[in-house]
Amino acid sequence: MKAAHLFLFLHVFSTAGVLVNAFDPITTTVVLGVGATLGRTIWNYLHESCDPKWVAFNGTALNADLDSKLFGQHIASRIILKAVSGFMSNDNPKKPLVLSLHGWTGTGKNFVSQLIADSIYKEGMDSSFVHVFTSELHFPHSSQLDTYKTQLQQWIKGNVTNCAHSMFIFDEMDKMHPGLIDSIKPYLDYYDKLDGVSYRKAIFIFLSNAGAESIIQTALDFWKTGQQREEIELKDLETALSLAVFNNKKSGLWHTSLIDKNLVDFFVPFLPLEYKHVVQCAMAEMKARGVEPDQNVADQVARDLVYFPKAERVFAVKGCKTIESKLDYYT
Numbered sequence: 260m261k262a263a264h265l266f267l268f269l270h271v272f273s274t275a276g277v278l279v280n281a282f283d284p285i286t287t288t289v290v291l292g293v294g295a296t297l298g299r300t301i302w303n304y305l306h307e308s309c310d311p312k313w314v315a316f317n318g319t320a321l322n323a324d325l326d327s328k329l330f331g332q333h334i335a336s337r338i339i340l341k342a343v344s345g346f347m348s349n350d351n352p353k354k355p356l357v358l359s360l361h362g363w364t365g366t367g368k369n370f371v372s373q374l375i376a377d378s379i380y381k382e383g384m385d386s387s388f389v390h391v392f393t394s395e396l397h398f399p400h401s402s403q404l405d406t407y408k409t410q411l412q413q414w415i416k417g418n419v420t421n422c423a424h425s426m427f428i429f430d431e432m433d434k435m436h437p438g439l440i441d442s443i444k445p446y447l448d449y450y451d452k453l454d455g456v457s458y459r460k461a462i463f464i465f466l467s468n469a470g471a472e473s474i475i476q477t478a479l480d481f482w483k484t485g486q487q488r489e490e491i492e493l494k495d496l497e498t499a500l501s502l503a504v505f506n507n508k509k510s511g512l513w514h515t516s517l518i519d520k521n522l523v524d525f526f527v528p529f530l531p532l533e534y535k536h537v538v539q540c541a542m543a544e545m546k547a548r549g550v551e552p553d554q555n556v557a558d559q560v561a562r563d564l565v566y567f568p569k570a571e572r573v574f575a576v577k578g579c580k581t582i583e584s585k586l587d588y589y590t
């Protein structure tokens with residue numbers, strides 16, 4: 260509950276208190292009763308709960324956000340909209356939605372997760388039904404693997420019991436211990452119920468850099484042969500991506516049966532960002548800050564970034580990641 264809400268809540272109570280002093284005992288009881296009921300109504304109104312007032316998918320909003328806030332990701336954008344819309348409009352999904360987002364740093368994987376959360380939860384990423392796990396933060400010591408496993412399973416179970424439409428985001432999936440990933444596998448599967456809990460309405464999102472090199476290579480090949488980036492199709496990346504993902508000894512996820520058992524519903528590739536996309540990010544960020552977007556400033560910010568490969572200088576090394584701090588410097 261936000262501070263402003265709490266304030267309003269307390270204010271209503273103290274107003275009721277002031278009224279109480281002015282009346283005789285019987286009126287006092289009535290006023291207190293009314294105050295308590297009112298308080299409860301306001302509490303329900305202000306406090307997030309797992310009902311359609313707080314949790315309701317808005318496909319129009321997601322579509323608009325993907326169109327106007329995510330740049331250079333025509334493939335990811337299309338898959339995400341289709342996957343999330345399809346899943347959220349199904350009252351009886353057979354399994355939870357499992358998305359695996361792949362791509363270079365700063366290409367929008369975290370950002371897209373945020374847009375998805377915004378389109379489902381009124382509180383967006385601040386919702387108590389959205390859970391973000393980062394391996395280095397939440398599961399740093401491989402010696403405590405067993406503890407982590409138990410803890411993670413309890414968290415998932417507890418949270419899905421509270422709200423079927425819970426969302427779990429696993430950042431830096433490539434750094435997660437394979438054993439830990441294995442321990443969440445049952446929740447991603449086609450079970451009707453596990454221990455009396457159904458996980459079918461939950462959403463799992465995995466973020467990783469696995470496969471980024473092959474995505475970059477494909478994008479670079481298109482660029483070199485003068486083909487439009489927008490002509491890149493999912494099938495151009497799928498083979499390369501699955502090969503990289505399957506054969507990458509370093510990335511734990513892909514050695515577990517997540518893939519063998521088809522538990523991941525969608526692999527979503529994020530293309531490396533070019534100069535023009537960085538400019539778009541900078542313009543959007545200025546707009547979000549409530550200042551008039553300035554093309555010159557955006558160009559200045561984009562020019563200041565480092566691009567790769569060294570010879571061609573096509574893709575921004577950090578994508579749109581440092582735009583915010585760069586803008587602080589130029590404006």
Ligand SMILES: *[C@@H]1O[C@H](CO)[C@@H](O)[C@H](O)[C@H]1NC(C)=O
Nearest residue numbers: 315316317318319320321323
């Ligand atoms: C869904 O989002 C659109 C665009 O942001 C908005 O205009 C509309 O009111 C929203 N619908 C609901 C039911 O909240």
Ligand SMILES: *[C@@H]1O[C@H](CO)[C@@H](O)[C@H](O)[C@H]1NC(C)=O
Nearest residue numbers: 390391413414415416417418
């Ligand atoms: C829900 O998950 C969070 C971690 O995001 C955890 O701290 C909390 O204990 C979980 N809730 C339940 C009821 O298990």
